[in-house]
Amino acid sequence: xxxxxxxxxxxxxxxxxxxxxxxxxxxxxxxxxxxxxxxxxxxxxxxxxxxxxxxxxxxxxxxxxxxxxxxxxxxxxxxxxxxxxxxxxxxxxxxxxxxxxxxxxxxxxxxxxxxxxxxxxxxxxxxxxxxxxxxxxxxxxxxxxxxxxxxxxxxxxxxxxxxxxxxxxxxxxxxxxxxxxxxxxxxxxxxxxxxxxxxxxxxxxxxxxxxxxxxxxxxxxxxxxxxxxxxxxxxxxxxxxxxxxxxxxxxxxxxxxxxxxxxxxxxxxxxx
Numbered sequence: 001x002x003x004x005x006x007x008x009x010x011x012x013x014x015x016x017x018x019x020x021x022x023x024x025x026x027x028x029x030x031x032x033x034x035x036x037x038x039x040x041x042x043x044x045x046x047x048x049x050x051x052x053x054x055x056x057x058x059x060x061x062x063x064x065x066x067x068x069x070x071x072x073x074x075x076x077x078x079x080x081x082x083x084x085x086x087x088x089x090x091x092x093x094x095x096x097x098x099x100x101x102x103x104x105x106x107x108x109x110x111x112x113x114x115x116x117x118x119x120x121x122x123x124x125x126x127x128x129x130x131x132x133x134x135x136x137x138x139x140x141x142x143x144x145x146x147x148x149x150x151x152x153x154x155x156x157x158x159x160x161x162x163x164x165x166x167x168x169x170x171x172x173x174x175x176x177x178x179x180x181x182x183x184x185x186x187x188x189x190x191x192x193x194x195x196x197x198x199x200x201x202x203x204x205x206x207x208x209x210x211x212x213x214x215x216x217x218x219x220x221x222x223x224x225x226x227x228x229x230x231x232x233x234x235x236x237x238x239x240x241x242x243x244x245x246x247x248x249x250x251x252x253x254x255x256x257x258x259x260x261x262x263x264x265x266x267x268x269x270x271x272x
Contacts, residue, residue, distance in 0.1 A: 047137055048128030051144070052121055055167060058109050059117050062087055077114035084110055084165055086269045088262040090152045090216075092160025100265070102258035104156070108148035110165035120167040127174040134181055138241070138248040139231050145251040147173020147224040154219025162213075169216040172201065173224025180228035 009016055009023070016023055059079075065087075066080040067073060074080065085091060088106030095103050111117035132140040151169025155162075175197050182191035198221060205214040231244070 047132055047140065048124060051128065052124060055109055055111065055117060055121065055124075058087070059111050062110065075113060079110075079112055081163065084112065085163060086266050088258070088265070090155055090164040092156045095156055096160065100261075102261040104149045104152045105145070105255055105258035106262045107152045107165045108145075108167055108170050111167070112165060116166060120171060123171040124167060124174075127171060127178070131174045131177050134233060135177065135228065135231065136233075136241075136244070138244040139228070141248040142244065142251050143173055143177050143224050143227050143231075144170045145255055146227060147176070147220040150223035151216040151218075151220030154222075155213050155216040158215035159213070164213040164216055166213070166216070168201075169213075169220035172198070172217045172221040173227075175201075176221040176224030176226075177228035180225045181233070184229060184232065 014023060062079045062083050063077060065083045066078075069080050069083060085094075087110055088103050089110055090103050090107040094100045111120065128140070128144075131143065135143065148167070148170035151172065152164060155164045155169075175194050178194045179191060179198070182188070182194065201217055202214070205212040205217060
């Protein structure tokens with residue numbers, strides 16, 4: 001994709017046939033990428049890999065604590081509900097009455113079991129690099145983190161007394177971003193492909209026997225679509241690019257602060 005006009009071009013091209021600008025070398029072949037993880041994985045894949053590793057690291061921690069609490073493994077790598085609550089699951093009374101707003105952030109990095117995290121990781125692994133290739137790293141991080149937070153905000157308003165967790169709210173935000181891009185670019189094939197994704201998620205969400213937080217899914221989807229539609233695709237020279245980098249940095253700081261507060265809460269819970 002041309003970094004200037006965002007048109008799809010041949011990977012071998014060094015000059016964009018649509019806008020005439022020099023597209024330069026692929027990131028992995030640039031000097032600053034040699035020997036770095038980004039050079040091995042690709043620019044977009046490395047950001048997704050970091051998110052995946054964070055999800056799995058937190059899941060491993062909840063699994064270890066579950067084993068300590070239960071004295072054994074439960075189910076197929078299932079996590080104890082009290083452990084999830086201590087790690088920062090969305091729970092309305094704790095957010096509204098105790099002011100634990102950070103749960104709206106941390107909930108998006110928690111999973112209830114092996115199957116849960118594998119399914120969400122598969123979706124993120126597929127969608128993450130695509131969204132970042134189109135929108136750039138800064139927009140991608142904002143879309144991912146804000147979609148997750150708004151998803152759990154919608155969940156809290158819809159079902160405040162039901163705990164909720166998972167990266168699926170953020171994943172639905174990424175689907176919304178792809179649909180927004182398809183709408184803005186007039187790409188009917190892309191629109192059809194990702195519309196099938198969200199319809200399938202909606203159908204599964206309303207099937208009996210599934211414990212799925214539809215409010216979080218639709219909240220994340222709506223936030224992702226709105227952000228991506230307003231953001232558009234990046235340009236190399238644009239004042240807006242600096243603003244998106246600041247927004248991404250702020251989103252990362254908020255996420256880090258949320259985990260710090262969650263750690264303090266967990267420490268108190270374990271101490272008591």
